[in-house]
Amino acid sequence: MASFEVIGGNKLKGDIHPQGAKNEALQILCAVLLTAEPVTVSNIPDIRDVNKLIELLADLGVKVTRNAPDTYTFQADDINLEYLKTDSYVAQGRAIRGSVMIMGPLLARFGTCMLPKPGGDKIGRRRMDTHFIGLQKLGATFTYDSQDSFFHIEAPNKLKGTYMLLDEASVTGTANIVMGAVLAEGITTIYNAACEPYLQQLCKMLCRMGAKITGVGSNLLTIEGVEKLGGTEHRMLPDMIEIGSFMGLAAMTGSEITIKNAQIPELGIIPDTFRSLGVKMEFQGDDIYLPAQDHYEIDTYIDGSILTIADQIWPGFTPDLISVALVTATQAKGTVLIHQKMFESRLFFVDKLIDMGAQIILCDPHRATVIGQNRQIPLRGISMTSPDIRAGVALLIAALSAEGRSIIDNVEQIDRGYQYIDKRLNAIGADIRRL
Numbered sequence: 001m002a003s004f005e006v007i008g009g010n011k012l013k014g015d016i017h018p019q020g021a022k023n024e025a026l027q028i029l030c031a032v033l034l035t036a037e038p039v040t041v042s043n044i045p046d047i048r049d050v051n052k053l054i055e056l057l058a059d060l061g062v063k064v065t066r067n068a069p070d071t072y073t074f075q076a077d078d079i080n081l082e083y084l085k086t087d088s089y090v091a092q093g094r095a096i097r098g099s100v101m102i103m104g105p106l107l108a109r110f111g112t113c114m115l116p117k118p119g120g121d122k123i124g125r126r127r128m129d130t131h132f133i134g135l136q137k138l139g140a141t142f143t144y145d146s147q148d149s150f151f152h153i154e155a156p157n158k159l160k161g162t163y164m165l166l167d168e169a170s171v172t173g174t175a176n177i178v179m180g181a182v183l184a185e186g187i188t189t190i191y192n193a194a195c196e197p198y199l200q201q202l203c204k205m206l207c208r209m210g211a212k213i214t215g216v217g218s219n220l221l222t223i224e225g226v227e228k229l230g231g232t233e234h235r236m237l238p239d240m241i242e243i244g245s246f247m248g249l250a251a252m253t254g255s256e257i258t259i260k261n262a263q264i265p266e267l268g269i270i271p272d273t274f275r276s277l278g279v280k281m282e283f284q285g286d287d288i289y290l291p292a293q294d295h296y297e298i299d300t301y302i303d304g305s306i307l308t309i310a311d312q313i314w315p316g317f318t319p320d321l322i323s324v325a326l327v328t329a330t331q332a333k334g335t336v337l338i339h340q341k342m343f344e345s346r347l348f349f350v351d352k353l354i355d356m357g358a359q360i361i362l363c364d365p366h367r368a369t370v371i372g373q374n375r376q377i378p379l380r381g382i383s384m385t386s387p388d389i390r391a392g393v394a395l396l397i398a399a400l401s402a403e404g405r406s407i408i409d410n411v412e413q414i415d416r417g418y419q420y421i422d423k424r425l426n427a428i429g430a431d432i433r434r435l
C-alpha cells in the first residue's frame with residue numbers, strides 16, 4: 001500500500017495540463033471490440049484503471065500497439081472468448097468498474113459474454129439492473145449466479161432493435177446498451193439515456209465507425225443498427241473531473257493556476273458550481289486562469305437562504321466532484337449544504353476533514369452541512385486513509401492546504417484516476433512525497 005507524505009501550506013503557481021478523461025477512456029477502449037479493423041485512440045491517461053482495462057483487452061486477444069505514451073492502436077480481429085473462462089479474467093473484471101462495458105460489444109459481435117461483478121469504488125450500492133434489462137430488451141438472456149457473483153449473458157440470435165425507457169440514466173448502462181444496439185437488427189430508441197460527455201464522445205466515435213445514432217447529447221437516442229463497423233481514430237477529451245479538482249485545489253491553497261486546454265464548452269455546469277463557492281476564474285481562450293485568492297465566499301440563493309450543491313445526472317453537477325466541492329467549502333466564507341444523492345457511502349470521509357479541524361455536520365449518509373472557516377482556522381495535517389478515488393483527492397487537497405504534515409495511505413485509490421498527480425503538483429510548488 002503506497003502513501004503520500006504531504007507538507008501543507010505551499011501556494012502553487014503555474015500551468016497544469018489536464019489528463020485525458022478516465023471515464024471516457026473506459027467506454028472508448030471497450031468500443032474497440034466492436035470492429036475487426038484498427039482503432040487508434042489518443043490522449044489516453046496513464047492511470048491504473050485504464051491500464052488494467054488495456055491489459056484485459058490484450059489478454060482477450062486484442063492486438064495492442066503503443067504508438068506514443070498516450071496513443072495506442074487496438075485491433076480486435078482475433079478475439080479469444082475462451083479467455084472469459086479463466087481466473088485471470090475474473091480477477092481483472094473484479095478490479096475495475098470499466099470492465100462491465102465489454103458486455104455490450106461482445107454480445108453484439110459474438111452473441112455471448114460472461115462477467116464477474118465489476119469492481120470500482122465502494123461508495124454504496126452500484127446495481128447493474130439497467131445494463132441487463134436494456135440488453136434483455138434487445139433480445140439477450142442472462143443468468144446471475146449469486147454464489148460467485150457471476151453474470152452469463154447470451155444472444156444466440158442477432159440482437160433486435162426496440163424501444164426502451166431506462167429505469168435510471170445509468171452512465172455505463174447506457175454505454176453498454178448503445179454498444180449492443182449499434183450492431184442490432186433494426187431501430188433502437190433509448191429514452192432516459194445518460195448523456196455525459198463520455199457518452200457523447202462514445203456515440204461520436206461509433207458514428208465515425210459507421211454507426212447511425214441520432215440524439216447525441218440528449219436523453220433520447222435513436223440507433224439504426226448496421227451490419228458492421230470499421231476502424232477510426234479518436235481523441236479523448238480532457239478529464240472534466242480532474243479540471244474541477246484543480247479548481248477546488250486552487251481556491252483551498254490560495255494558488256494561482258492556469259488549467260491549459262480545458263475544452264471549456266464540454267465542462268457543463270462545473271465552472272459555475274465552483275464559482276458559486278466563491279472560486280474566481282477567467283476563461284482565456286481555452287485555458288482557465290484561477291487567480292490566487294486570499295478569501296472566497298459561498299453564494300446564497302436570491303432570497304438569502306443557504307446554497308445547496310447536489311449531484312444530478314448530466315447536465316447537472318457530476319457526483320464525482322461532490323467530495324471536491326465539499327472540501328473546497330471548508331475554507332470559504334459562508335455555509336453550504338452538500339447533497340450527494342446518487343451514492344450512499346461517499347460522504348463518510350468527512351470524519352477525516354473534521355479531525356483536521358473542518359466544521360462539518362454530517363446530517364445523514366447523503367447530506368453534510370459545511371460551515372466555511374474563511375481561513376481563520378486553517379486545517380491541520382493528520383494521518384488518514386483514502387477511502388475512494390474522489391474522497392482521496394479531496395483529502396489530498398485538504399492536506400495541501402493544511403498546516404503541517406499529513407500522511408495519506410492507500411493512494412492507489414487516487415492513482416486509479418489521477419495521472420502522476422504527485423509529480424504534476426510538485427512541478428507547480430506542492431510538497432508531496434510518495435512513500
Ligand SMILES: CC(=O)N[C@H]1[C@@H](OP(=O)(O)OP(=O)(O)OC[C@H]2O[C@@H](n3ccc(=O)[nH]c3=O)[C@H](O)[C@@H]2O)O[C@H](CO)[C@@H](O)[C@@H]1O
Binds near residue numbers: 171
Ligand atoms: C466508470 C464510470 O464511468 N463510472 C462513473 C459512472 O458509474 P456507473 O455507470 O456505475 O454509475 P450509474 O450511472 O449506473 O449510477 C450511479 C449511481 O447513481 C444512481 N442513479 C443513477 C442515475 C439516476 O438517474 N439516478 C440514480 O440514483 C445509481 O443507482 C447508482 O447508485 O457514473 C457514475 C455517475 O455519474 C460516476 O460516479 C462514475 O464515476
Ligand SMILES: C=C(OP(=O)(O)O)C(=O)O
Binds near residue numbers: 098
Ligand atoms: C466512481 C468513480 O469511478 P468508478 O466508477 O470507476 O468506481 C469515479 O471515477 O469517481
